[in-house]
Amino acid sequence: MAGEQETFLSHLVELRDRLIRVLIAVGIAFVPLAFYARELYSLLAAPLLATLPAGGQMIATDVVGVFLVPMKVALTVAFLTVLPYVLYQIWAFVAPGLYAHEKKLAIPLLVASVILFFVGMAFAYFAFFPMVFGFMSKFAPQGVAWMTDIEKYFSFVLTMFLAFGVTFEVPVIVIVLVKIGVVDVAKLREWRSYVIVGSFVVGAVFTPPDVISQFMMAVPLWLLYELGIVLASVIVRPTPARAGESDYRPPSDAEMNQELDRAEQQSRDGKM
Numbered sequence: 115m116a117g118e119q120e121t122f123l124s125h126l127v128e129l130r131d132r133l134i135r136v137l138i139a140v141g142i143a144f145v146p147l148a149f150y151a152r153e154l155y156s157l158l159a160a161p162l163l164a165t166l167p168a169g170g171q172m173i174a175t176d177v178v179g180v181f182l183v184p185m186k187v188a189l190t191v192a193f194l195t196v197l198p199y200v201l202y203q204i205w206a207f208v209a210p211g212l213y214a215h216e217k218k219l220a221i222p223l224l225v226a227s228v229i230l231f232f233v234g235m236a237f238a239y240f241a242f243f244p245m246v247f248g249f250m251s252k253f254a255p256q257g258v259a260w261m262t263d264i265e266k267y268f269s270f271v272l273t274m275f276l277a278f279g280v281t282f283e284v285p286v287i288v289i290v291l292v293k294i295g296v297v298d299v300a301k302l303r304e305w306r307s308y309v310i311v312g313s314f315v316v317g318a319v320f321t322p323p324d325v326i327s328q329f330m331m332a333v334p335l336w337l338l339y340e341l342g343i344v345l346a347s348v349i350v351r352p353t354p355a356r357a358g359e360s361d362y363r364p365p366s367d368a369e370m371n372q373e374l375d376r377a378e379q380q381s382r383d384g385k386m
Contacts, residue, residue, distance in 0.1 A: 151184035161243035234282030288342025
C-alpha cells in the first residue's frame with residue numbers, strides 16, 4: 115500500500131514539473147509576442163476588416179479592452195507556438211505506461227493531430243471567415259453601421275478555430291477507435307448516413323445561423339470521416355487470430371464423443 119502511494123505521489127510530482135515547464139515555455143514565447151500584440155490582432159481581424167463597408171471599423175466597449183484583447187491574442191499565439199513542446203511533455207508523461215506497439219502508433223498519430231489542427235485553423239481563417247463575413251456584410255440593412263466589439267470578435271474567432279481544429283481531427287479519432295477495437299471499419303461504413311446528418315447538426319450548433327456556415331463545417335466533417343475510414347482500413351490490419359475467427363467451427367457431437375472415448379481409453383491404459 116505504501117509503495118502504491120509513493121508511486122502516485124511521484125506521478126503527481128512529475129506532472130507538476132511538466133506543467134511548470136509548459137508554463138515557462140508559454141511565458142518565454144509570450145514576452146516577445148507581447149510587443150507585437152496590436153499587429154497580431156490586426157492580422158486576426160483582417161478577414162472581417164476586409165469585408166466592412168467603407169469607413170467601417172471595430173469598436174471596444176470595455177475600458178481596458180483595447181489592451182487586454184490584443185494581449186489575449188498574443189498569449190494564444192504563444193501557446194500555439196509552443197504546442198509541439200506541450201504535446202511532447204504530455205507524451206513524455208504517458209509514454210512509460212504504453213507498450214512498444216502503442217508507442218509506434220502514437221507518435222505518428224500525435225504528429226498528424228498537430229498538423230491537422232493547424233490545417234483546420236487555416237481553413238477557418240482563409241476560407242470560412244471571408245465567406246461568412248462577406249455573406250453577412252451583404253445582408254446588413256441600409257442605415258445600419260455594422261461594427262463589432264473586439265472582445266466578441268476574439269471570442270467568436272477563438273471558438274471557430276477550436277471547432278474547425280477539432281473537426282479536422284476526425285481521421286485520427288476514427289483510426290484510434292478502430293485500432294483499440296471500439297468499432298470496426300464495416301460498422302463505420304454502416305453509420306455513414308447518421309454521420310452525414312450529425313455533421314449538419316454539429317454545423318448548425320457551432321457556426322452562425324446561416325446555410326453557408328453550416329455547409330462549410332458539415333461537408334469537411336463528413337469528408338474527413340470518409341478519409342478516416344479509408345486510412346483505418348489501410349493502417350489497421352486484423353490480427354492473424356482475428357482473421358481466422360471466421361473459419362472456426364465448433365466440434366460436432368460425434369467428434370466430442372470420440373474425444374471422450376479416447377480420453378477414457380488413455381485413462382484405462384494408464385491404470386493398467
